[in-house]
Amino acid sequence: MKIETFDELDIVRKRFNDDFNGKPPDYLMRYLDGEEQRILREMSGNDVETITEIYDKRYKKEYEIDVTKGYDLPTTYITKEERELSDSEVRAIVSACQYNLYAFAVRYFPHYLRLPSNIVQKKIYGILSDELGKPKKRRKGFRWALAAPRRSAKSSIVSTILPLWCICYNKKKFIIMLSNTASQAVDFLSDVTRELSNNALLLKDFPFVKGKGEKWRTDDIVTKNNVRVTALGTGNQIRGRKFGTYRPDLLIMDDIETSDMVRSKSQREDIQDNWFKKDVLFVEGNEDEDLTDIFFVGTILGKESLLYKLLDPYTYPDWKSDKFKSVIKFADRTDLWDKWAELYSDNFDIAREKNAWKFYKENEKEMLEGANVIWPEGDPYYKLMITYYFSRPAFYSEKQNEPIDSTKLLVLPEDIHYYKFRSDSEILAILDNPRTTYFGGIDPSVGKRSDVGDYSAICTLARDHETGLLLVVDFDLKRRSVDQQVYDIMKKHTLYHYKSFVVEENAFQYVLSEQLRKRSQQEGIYVPIKGVNQYQDKKMRFEGVAPFIKDGTIIFSEELAKKNKSYARAIDQIITFTGEGDEEDDAVDALGLAFSAAKKSRFRMIAKSTR
Known part of the structure; x- marks a missing residue:
């Protein structure tokens, strides 16, 4: 009932x-x-x-509350302080809200503003207040595109409070609300109609908007003060629509793309080249005067997406744009976060989440040092790190607006060949064979402190002398000082007895190579160091390694990929590497260096039939 x-x-x-x-x-x-x-x-x-x-x-x-149909937000009410305001005071407040969207939101929609505003919301308030606050004489409507992280509470402002602001102050006569499906747009419109029927304070100050107008459908309404609001899905016809003598004068485009739309070339081209360029951008229908405002907000779903292109001033020079990331700056003490991740993912500990949280609280000050996020109250760093460590592609796409373009990946997840290094009899035979040789490579870091700065990555390969198979037996990614890197290499050499160990010597990385040589002589642990200078870019170098991963010449440990966080992180870097602005590629370089040491002058791919 x-x-x-x-x-x-x-x-x-x-x-x-x-x-x-x-x-x-x-x-x-x-x-x-x-x-x-x-x-x-x-x-x-x-x-x-x-x-x-x-x-x-x-x-x-x-x-002055109402029992509201389907209303799951706090019911709006008129406070004692509000009732004590004089008519002139109320008129002054109402007048001020006309020019400032944030003031309007605070006064009439506190149930949407449960937390302090984040950076994205402040930007939206500022843009819309500047563009729509005070009337301006202009010959062209504004074009704004914002890329915001998922769950940054952007839709509450853009698809609920903004249209209500325009309705109450008669800023617009024909608003079209767009989302990826018509049903999603209808949901947005239902929030608007709910407020027009049940928001006590709003209806007290704007009695002329109360209740149902001459048209009141789920997807199309006309308010009591004669403003039309229509809800449409991506691809629906927009051009040619009219409300009396009015053409649409505000398009609100809220998450109009889906992953399927972006992945499908035919859908992508139809939406971007036909619907958007030929329909949406010509909604005004008047070549001499285009006063339709367009506000586009969403999350970047790929480098072929419409939103990604709207952010490019060379592609759309008449659009203003901005992009936001959930994590503005990562914390300095990533070594502590690595330890936390091991606790959080310990499958043998039934209280792993509780123990990980305890570790975090005990080290909270150090673990948050240097971190900066756009919304600490609504999307805290701790929550973001769970996504970062355990769903890396989703983190970069949904939270950082830096989606990985699958068409540019050199190695896909399904290209990785996994074997059980601890139980597969053939693998164990290779590892136990004294003729198996080991090769290593390091992508070094030259920072003085071990708790901040870049990662260094050490990769160790075991080569089967008969088949030429290369087993990735170890991946070691850490933030560590030069001295610690030297120590770790020497320690690994005592275990694996490298035939050759490659160190990149470009620029200051030469310091590591020299210190490693000196220390190995002093300790009597003679690491066979091979220094190299890299002249090709990383993408070209890895293009020479990728085919050997795909054909199964280079194989990985299934056990280590599941149990060892450093090893798993290395694989993540490999399967997300594009060579175009990758933030983490240390493992890719280390694997490439170890591979260059392991391959012979006449090295060939190992076909499955020859194993």
């Missing part, structure tokens, strides 16, 4: 009193606290009816 008004609620209550002699049945009594149960048991049926009337009158008088 759906109840929309207090009158309907009174009917239900009276029927309830008749059915249960004015007292709640026993199975409902447990939902009341002790004091409420005591009072109700002492009352007669008439007393119950009387007290419910008292409660209704008190709430109606103090808060």
Whole structure:
């Protein structure tokens, strides 16, 4: 049963009193606290009816609330302070809200603003207040595109508060709300109609917008003050639509793309080249004057997406744009976060999440040092790190607006060949064979401190002398000082007895190579160091390694990929590497260096049939 008004609620209550002699049945009594149960048991049926009337009158008088159909947000009400304002004071406040969207939001929609505004929301408030606050003489509407992280509460402003602002102050006459599906756009419009019917303070200050207008469908309404709002899905016809003499004068485009749309070349071309360029951008229909404003907000789903292209001033020079990341700066102490990740993912610990949280709280100050996020109250660093460590592609796409373009990946996840290094008899035979040779490579870092700065990556390969198979037996990614890198290489050499170990010597990385040579001589642990200078870019170098990963010449440990966070991170870097602005590629370089040492002058791919 759906109840929309207090009158309907009174009917239900009276029927309830008749059915249960004015007292709640026993199975409902447990939902009341002790004091409420005591009072109700002492009352007669008439007393119950009387007290419910008292409660209704008190709430109606103090808060002017309505019982709202399907309303899952806090009911708006008129406070005591508001009732004490004079008419002139209210008029002054209403007038001020006309020019400032944030002031309008704070006054009428506190139920949407439960947390402090984040950077994205502040940007949206600022843009729209500047563009639509005070009337301007202009010959062209504005074009704005914002790339915002997922779950940054952008839709509350853009698809609910903005159209209501335009309705209440008659800023627009024909608004079109667009989303990736018509049903999603309808959901946005339903939030607007709900406020027009149930927001007590809004309707008090703007009584001329209250209730249903001449048209009141789920996907298309005309308000009491004659503003039309239409909800449409991506691809729906826009050009040619009119409301009397008015063409659409505001397009709100909120998450109009989906991953499927971006991945499909045919859908992508149809939406971008036909619908957007030929329909959306010509919605005004008047070549001499284009006063339609377009506000586009969403999350970048790929480098072929429409939003990604709108951010490029060379492709769309008449558009203004901005892009936001959830993590503005990562914390300095990533070594502590690595330890936390090991605790969080320890499958042998049934209390792993609790213990990881405990570790975080004990080291919270150090673990958050240097970190900067756009919304610490709504999307804290701890929550973001869970996504970062355990769903890296989703993190970069959904939170950083830096999606990985699958068409530019050199190695896909399905290209990786996994074997059970600890149980596969053939693999164990290779590792136990004294003729198996080991090769290593390091992508060094030259920072003085081990807790900040770049990662260094050490890769170790075992080469089978018969088949030429290369087993990735170890990946070691850490932030560490030069001294620690030297120590770790020497320690690994005592374990693997490298035939050759390659160190990149470009620029200051030569320091590591020299220190490694000196220390190995002093300790009597003679690491066979081979220094190299890299002249090709990383993408070209890895293009020479990728075919050997794909054909199964280079194989990986299934156990280490699941249990060892450093090893798993290295694989993540390999399968997300594009060679175009990758933030993490240390493992790619280290693997390439170890591979260059392992391959012979006449090295050939190993076909499956020859193994």
